[in-house]
Amino acid sequence: MSLPLAGIKVVDFATVLAGPFTTMLLADQGAEVIKIESPGGDSARGMGRVPDSDLSFSFLAFNRNKRSIALDITKPAELQVAHRLCEWADIIVTNMRVDTRRRRGFTYEQLSALNPRLIYVSLTGYGDDGPEANLPGADITVQARIGDIAERRLEGQPPPPHTQLFHIDMATSMLTAFAVTLALRERDQTGQGQKIETSLLQTGLSLHACQMTRVVGVDDRYGGPITGLPQTYRCADGRYILSQYINLERRWESLCDVLGVDELVSDPRFATIEGRRAHTEEIAGILTRLFLTRPAAEWETILKGAEHMMSMVKEIDEVFDDPQVIANGMLTRFQQPGVGEVLGLAPPFRMSSTAGASWFRRPAPAIGEHTDEILRELGLPARDQLRAPD
Numbered sequence: 325m326s327l328p329l330a331g332i333k334v335v336d337f338a339t340v341l342a343g344p345f346t347t348m349l350l351a352d353q354g355a356e357v358i359k360i361e362s363p364g365g366d367s368a369r370g371m372g373r374v375p376d377s378d379l380s381f382s383f384l385a386f387n388r389n390k391r392s393i394a395l396d397i398t399k400p401a402e403l404q405v406a407h408r409l410c411e412w413a414d415i416i417v418t419n420m421r422v423d424t425r426r427r428r429g430f431t432y433e434q435l436s437a438l439n440p441r442l443i444y445v446s447l448t449g450y451g452d453d454g455p456e457a458n459l460p461g462a463d464i465t466v467q468a469r470i471g472d473i474a475e476r477r478l479e480g481q482p483p484p485p486h487t488q489l490f491h492i493d494m495a496t497s498m499l500t501a502f503a504v505t506l507a508l509r510e511r512d513q514t515g516q517g518q519k520i521e522t523s524l525l526q527t528g529l530s531l532h533a534c535q536m537t538r539v540v541g542v543d544d545r546y547g548g549p550i551t552g553l554p555q556t557y558r559c560a561d562g563r564y565i566l567s568q569y570i571n572l573e574r575r576w577e578s579l580c581d582v583l584g585v586d587e588l589v590s591d592p593r594f595a596t597i598e599g600r601r602a603h604t605e606e607i608a609g610i611l612t613r614l615f616l617t618r619p620a621a622e623w624e625t626i627l628k629g630a631e632h633m634m635s636m637v638k639e640i641d642e643v644f645d646d647p648q649v650i651a652n653g654m655l656t657r658f659q660q661p662g663v664g665e666v667l668g669l670a671p672p673f674r675m676s677s678t679a680g681a682s683w684f685r686r687p688a689p690a691i692g693e694h695t696d697e698i699l700r701e702l703g704l705p706a707r708d709q710l711r712a713p714d
Contacts, residue, residue, distance in 0.1 A: 325681040327354025337418040339366045344386040345497035351389035352671045359390045365691040387688040394692025401710040417445040432519040442517040443507040451523045463493040470528040496527040563620035567634040582630045660687040
């Protein structure tokens with residue numbers, strides 16, 4: 325049984341997170357991905373290094389199912405190899421800076437002249453045009469730029485720290501992989517490749533679609549407290565629970581019934597959302613004292629039993645044992661040379677037509693692990709024979 329992208333050839337000329345995750349999503353669905361690295365390797369190899377290893381957790385997370393070729397594109401002979409790979413490829417993904425692409429001969433115009441069927445993905449921080457097109461970008465700085473950090477600021481407090489989720493990087497990868505599949509579909513119809521432009525900034529705005537929507541001439545906007553009541557409460561064992569939409573009309577009476585606080589329903593001061601907001605401190609005090617009477621896990625069982633949207637506030641280490649995560653096969657294990665068994669994320673969706681197909685083909689590569697193998701496939705000499713004598 326073949327995977328949906330079997331036979332599609334991808335050159336991964338990207339570093340760190342968003343670009344490599346894009347190409348891994350394609351690789352997991354059967355694409356043949358060749359990762360071009362500098363002789364020093366992708367900088368992600370040093371981000372959170374695995375003890376007693378030359379690999380990092382970041383690199384392991386986003387580079388399985390790929391082969392690696394090490395090329396120094398400042399040297400003409402090795403630059404020619406990179407261009408040969410672009411002729412071979414169906415898709416190239418790069419987050420090289422815009423000016424560097426021009427200097428190295430890696431613009432869409434230059435590569436599409438070599439390969440008109442090429443789908444060229446330009447993944448940047450802020451877009452290919454405009455005054456900051458050539459600036460480096462990162463998830464964390466985009467969080468600040470798009471209002472994400474400011475929106476999470478508590479009144480009267482300084483801005484909170486950035487999140488550790490790298491949600492803008494990850495969402496950019498998913499949107500980019502979607503765009504690639506659209507371009508492949510169009511190429512099937514026209515025979516022509518095209519350029520795809522994605523950026524962390526554009527993705528960040530997409531994630532803030534509600535906040536970025538306005539009615540012109542109207543001051544009201546999406547945002548602000550949804551409930552007017554705290555959503556997070558400390559329990560008897562020191563753990564916390566978070567209950568979403570705690571003040572919505574259709575959930576309020578059910579919540580009070582489950583918690584056994586009927587007086588909050590019968591009190592006319594609390595009969596409406598606005599009334600409850602006006603008495604937030606009093607209601608929050610009652611709920612705070614109540615949640616301190618039982619451990620968090622007990623409250624979670626009680627509230628979920630009544631189909632309330634809630635969860636214990638869990639540590640990352642606990643998520644690996646989450647029964648729902650395990651039941652849906654959201655994690656995978658594979659052997660990584662030099663590291664041992666790796667536990668990580670499986671592909672983030674399932675398709676019934678390929679449920680029995682083996683999506684895992686190879687672990688994350690060492691720097692240039694497949695260089696000579698790939699050169700042979702291209703009909704070229706080994707790398708040490710490519711360089712002109714000094």
